[in-house]
Amino acid sequence: MTERIQPRTLKGFRDYLPAAMIPREWLIDTARRVYRSYGFSPIDTPALEYLEILTGKGSDETDKQLYRFTDHGGRDVGLRFDLTIPLARFAAQYIQELGTPFKRYHIANVWRGENTQRGRYREFMQCDFDTIGTESITADIEMVLVVHDLLTAIGIERFTIHGNNRRILNGLLEKLGLIEQSIPVLRALDKLSKAGAEVVAKELSATAGASDDQIRTILELAALEGNNEQILSQLKPLLSGNATGERGLAELTEMTSALSTVGIKSERFCIDVGIARGLDYYTGTVLETFLDDLPSIGSVCSGGRYDNLAEVYTKEHLPGVGASLGLDRLHSALEELGTLEKTSAPAPVFIPFFDAGRRDDYLQFAAHLRQAGIGVEFFPEPKKLGKQLQFADRRGFRIAIILGTDEFAAGQCQVKDLASGGSKTVSTAENAAAVIAEIRQILPS
RNA sequence: GUGGCUGUAGUUCAGUUGGUUAGAACGUCGGAUUGUGAUUCCGAAGGUCGUGGGUUCGAAUCCCAUCAGCCACCCCA
Secondary structure, eight states: OOOOOOOOOTTTTTOOOOHHHHHHHHHHHHHHHHHHHOOOOOOOOOOOEEEHHSSSSOOOOHHHHHOOOEEETTTEEHHHSOOOOHHHHHHHHHHHHHHSEEOOOEEEEEEEEEEETTTSSSSSEEEEEEEEEEOHHHHHHHHHHHHHHHHHHHTTTTTTEEEEEEEHHHHHHHHOOOOOGHHHHHHHTTTTTHHHHHHHHHHHHHHHHOOOOHHHHHHHTOOOEEEESHHHHHHHHHHHHHHHHHHHHHHHHHHHHHHHHHTOTTTEEEOOOTTOOOTTTOOOOEEEETTTGGGGGSEEEEEEEEEEEETTTOOSOOEEEEEEEEEHHHHHHHHTTOOOOOOOSSSSEEEEEGGGGGHHHHHHHHHHHHHHTOEEEEEESSOOOHHHHHHHHHHHHHHHOOHHHHHHHHTTTEEETTTTEEEEEEEEEHHHHHHHHHHHHHHOO
């Protein structure tokens, strides 16, 4: 006996069985459809990049998470950890030829060598969409609309997009003379919902060197509550006299009003001055999206506006706005919530191998259905009919076509609706035209 | 990366103060029923007790290491 190698996968890396992969592909298709409906075009880039590309602007935190190694030619390379950096490099190389505004979507795996948790993997798929080359707030508004349409198309009823604008906090920090400390302040504020005001206050004092007065003002801002209009009006006095803050407030006000005009319910888009987003490169609008029924899994879709995406790669000024759907995180959330339909049959129609002597007739019959665009699986062995139907039922087929010796002789077949159990005898003449019509009636269009 | 909890058939779990051949349910496969699936009945297969060491006459059970999952920190999709 040969020595066996234990089959296993790496920490944070997962296999996808058909039962998981079918809904996963459906999610991908849905994202793709929604993105395209707004005019975003697909692109792709290599998984592996020169290390300098990836570390160009990253913090030491992203450095720690980076999968890196030396390739066979002695080059220092790394696996991409998001799709934004590759977009920046891509835009720097091709923006002349693409023109602006450029809207792209990118659905691909990314890798981060961090510790795993529920909804946090080392290899996971992101579905990004970004609009670059325009500073228009219209693009920011569309970003929220896309996120809204996307989650709605996926069938999620209860979700909340938390929106904010970086300039609001920056404006306040300018007023307080703390603008140099914006990053530690943001880091601290990000913890507000989880850790509470006291912890944040301590951290503000420790890492940003804020005074008690400054801390009180910052927390006052972050603690603002109420509906969108109430928050906006409360922000006004806090920011008055500061150009940055007033601009942020104006942008947020414009977005809120536009979204409401378009018909986005106010409980779907909530101004939340507490969200800041960890990433330093956002400069304007920021958003995070939580599932109302499973907020603990974290944001399933986050994004925002950045002033200059590609400045480390090109002199070209490239502002952008976009968001990223965490597909695997969303998928595992949907799984946990039991929202996903369970099926592992990729084709709707099943044909049992019934009359052992007529294999080729079955193959030809299946071909007719496929030519009509109907997915068909033909069972490879002439087992007992009951067994084959049981197989079809467990796999989640919608329809079985019973075609045995008697049917062949009569030029007919039975179209059996596996959900209801009923069946109808139909002629197989004219390349199964009547069968195709019957199947189309049963299948949802 | 740091700390905590967990790890027994495909799945969900039992497994008495360490004591013979480790159990159940569901699932899978076969049969009852040589042309009709979710019920019922009968039967079978399936376990290096995550992995590797150690303590012991004896380890699923105690100890150490390691791997994986979950939780917190960190960060984030």
